[in-house]
Amino acid sequence: MRLRSLTLRHFRNVGFAALEFSGRQHFLLGANGQGKTNLLEAAGFLTALRSFRTSDNKLLVGHTQHTAAIAAVVEHERQGETKITIKLRHDGKELWCDQARVTKLAEYLGKFPTVVFSSQDLQLVRGSPAGRRRWLDLTLAAMDPGYLRALQMFSRALTERNALLKTGRAGETQLAAFEQTLAPAAAQLIALRSSGIKALGATVKSGYAKLCDDAEPASLVYEPNFAEADAEALLARLEAGRARDAQFRTTLVGPHRDDFQFNVHHTAAKDFASEGQQRSLVLALRLAQAAWFQEKSGVRPVLLADDVLGELDPVRRSRFWSAIDHEAQIIATGTSLPAAELGTWQIFDVADGAFSERGAPREAAL
């Protein structure tokens, strides 16, 4: 898909901006803190109605404002030209697709894929399991309504079971009642995560090989908290763990404690890989995510590169450049113009939340 235009109102520090994109490569140029990433964040919001920087939508609405809005016109392989409008309030969000209100996330999620490359991605290797699970859930749920359904069922059943444990007087029969829905959903999650990580891992491996010339193979290893994708086995385990769960007042076993690990040459990248290797790993992960989206949906994702071109050394940059899909639209940000070998760009100057296209005729002042 291609983003043809993007309009923001009261989104973070952007009071109003209307960008018309032409061509395939667009560059947002400006000093730090001017609003470049905010625009990428808005573009990324189209995929899953979630920000890649925060889980708190309140932060997306500009100071002293009640509502923020994102409007985009997208050229889509399947749906043709589509207009998406999103309104964000402190207490919720509304979504329209071609003037029709969309109320079910499942009907929308992943239809408009974007992939963000950001310097914060290093946290996927180094940071907490929660960040990796968040990435994995989004990547898998966006392409598989069955995964989303299982995830929603599981999370709801888990919240209910934990609420029951928190009361401190959870009856066996009540716990069992919620375990009956929790376990099958959990087993489905474990199976889908296992196959998903396998497929993504293969692409990470080939992507990493293109980015680095070290012959060391990279891989993703699923580390399930409960390894058997079998509802009966998990049911038995939950039942056996009830006393301990009651003591801790929370559910201790299940896919909500899953993790996956990046390996380089069969050792944990978190502990042993160099900074450069870790950077290459997350780039390979994002490339794998883009390939996954395209393979599953037949829609080419828009690539959003937040300050990554400037951060890479020239060798790695040219490798990265040759590894990305050259049919995909790319919107990049940076504090200085990209190197000449990266082709021609449509350039927008960004200053204090305002965007102006370079070389475009200025509107006459009134």
Place this chain on the structure above:
Amino acid sequence: MTPAFEKLQKHLKQLPGLGYRSSERIALHLLVEKPAQLPALVAALEEAARAVRRCTRCGNLAEEELCGLCADERRDQTVVCVVEHVPDLVAIERSGAFRGSYHVLHGKLSPIQGVGPEQLNFGALIDRIETGGVGELILALSNDVEGEATCHYLTEYITKGRDVKITRIGFGLPSGGGVLYADSVTLRSALEGRRSFQ
């Protein structure tokens, strides 16, 4: 606005589905626009509050010991359809497809909302099964985590060891609706619940 008006509005606002604006509108309507109808409404409220109670057998609205459905001897009292709320019962009644009796739980298990088995109308259901005469329970509870958990609780705890057949209503396409407009979750359960067509 006057203190009495605000007090009324505050009470109206606590009713389900009413926000600040709508409660204000209703209060104005009652007091200023159509005050003549007010005594009748107050009388109706008082009478209903006095007369309406739960049916001791099924939990439906009743004015006697038993509700109209439980007292009706033409209905099959051995088949019991278990629902969450009275409006669910009314919806099924409207369909005209069911000639058995009902049992209203007045909710579903949800520890998040603080609803446990003690808050639900299980006691009367156990009594009904114990005294015999219940051959089948049809579970017409909602198809979400809490509804499913309540179904499991019923089968495991309420009916275990008792000779009762348990069925769950089907989930699938709306009648007269096309496949095209059904959401993916509905389609999935419709496919899972398919049956032989011969």
